[in-house]
Amino acid sequence: MKTNEFDKLQKISNEQSAEEWEERLRLTPEEIAKREAAAQVEVERERHRLRLEELAAQRQAEAAKEEEARKQVEKEKKARKRRLASEVKRLRESYNDLPPDLMRVAEGLIQRAAFMRLTLEDYERDIEDNGSVEMFQQSPNVPPMQRKRPVAELYNTMNKNYQSITKQLADLVPPAPPVPKAPPPKDPFEQLLDRGREGNGG
Secondary structure, three states: OOHHHHHHHHHHHHOOOHHHHHHHHHOOHHHHHHHHHHHHHHHHHHHHHHHHHHHHHHHHHHHHHHHHHHHHHHHHHHHHHHHHHHHHHHHHHHOOOOOHHHHHHHHHHHHHHHHHHHHHHHHHHHHHHHOOEEEEOOOOOOOOEEEEOHHHHHHHHHHHHHHHHHHHHHHHOOOOOOOOOOOOOOOHHHHHHHHHHHHOOO
């Protein structure tokens, strides 16, 4: 309970009018003690009521904070699902010309590649914001030392796996047919002979 509220209650219980003091002089010590005990009970009840109100307000604030955090998590999940669907669509369009049998093989790789790319992007943002190293102390008696953050380790490992999957996808694409080479240009003498043949009608 707040201090000023308790002081207010204590002040009310201590303030006595002249008539009340005169009445107290006519009371026996036992009656005075009973009245003081009753007044103290009222003070304790009021203090307890205010404490309950304070606890209820705290619980309400905590519940509102938890609800806000839950909404934020749901919002981030939905945003990630949209990003994932967009990346899967992009990759499918890139391999849309594959034969059906190869497309079935590519589908699983596409799903993994899309997931990894999004996760790598999230890791990159974390590393940009917080760095790739951190200070680590095993115990109070040991001086702190620098170590690579776990997210940096995860990023390196996943990036290697992502490169491997993208290579597997690229290997599914049939090689493009070779571009036919243009015939070498004729020298000036051959060009002169050709013009002579054309002039003679072949």
